[in-house]
Amino acid sequence: MLTMGAAAAGGAALVGSAEAAPAQAAPVGAKRVLRAPALAPGDRVRVVSPGGTPNPTTMARGIEILRSWGLEVELGTHVYARYGYLAGTDAQRLADLNAALTDPGVRAVFAARGGYGTQRIVDQIDVSGLRRDPRVVVGFSDITSIQGKLWREVGLVTFYGPMINWNDARTGPESAEALRRAVMTTEPVTITRDPAETAAPVLVPGRASGPLLGGCLTLISTSLGAGDAPRFDDAILFFEDVDEAPYSIDRMLTELRRVGVLSRVAGVAIGQITNSVGEPGEWDAAAVLKDRLYDLGVPVLGGLRLGHGNGQLTVPLGARATIDAEAGTLTVEPGVRPR
16 A cells, blocks of 8 residues: 655655656657747747637737737637537648648747647648747647647657636736746746645655656547657656546556556656546545555656646746756756757
8 A cells, every 4th residue: 555645844745755767868759859949029920729719808818918029920710710619620720730830931839729629630730841940839738639749750849838818817927927938038947846736745756857748637648559649758747637536537647557658757747737626535636646656666746837727837848857856846948949
């Protein structure tokens, strides 16, 4: 039986232990790491809807933020289209995404919102021009599938951060500034454990380095075996999720254990586990995470403000990262290169 926790000074539950994992010299699953040039005022950026249809009012706020940074914002042709619960047909959403990824004048692609839909089109994404002309790609949640595909195929570093369907109540000025710094400067990104987060008590001391890979746990789980699933060998696995009951999180992590993903990672970084509600008397989300992760023998750091929760920050996926669980920090190399 696993020991399920003892509170330590400062509010962190230091339960379990791990030897520091060896540093990895290069990312896995890509011939080389591609970084797009940092964005600068005057750059053209394209907003597309690969999943669900955004709200025009909240989209206007996100566009306003991008323009305040001096960026020239364009919209995909079908950004507001509707086809059932999707933002247009698969052909329409794919056409908008591929146009944004191949237009030589577009320096960044921002997802309008998540919602289901990217896995229906991800296998037809045109990556042919990205190796010679990489560009910034930003999104989270359902966009995990696209980010995994771009990493696996060409080694492109992408950004897990807020989308343009902007909600000031959830993503305020700190979130906007974190996104701006991530895509417009070459500064490293450091995310510090927030004791208020659901997964903050989940912590296995240790230090480990490797490419930061992952995203929304549901998308990681449902992509296994498909062309958008990166190899997680010697990586820092990052995950977060929303509206998943504790048993559902258990099921997905158990799947990752059964197929060998969790036995090959260098460390685990846990973002925002948002609105995970179970039955009275059963395990909560933190207890499930401890049960499924504490015996891996690698550092585990929970409580990072990355994901669907309030105050969401931005982090590069695919860049080399280091977790220092005892210090409570995830530090990631810059996701863009100097112009």
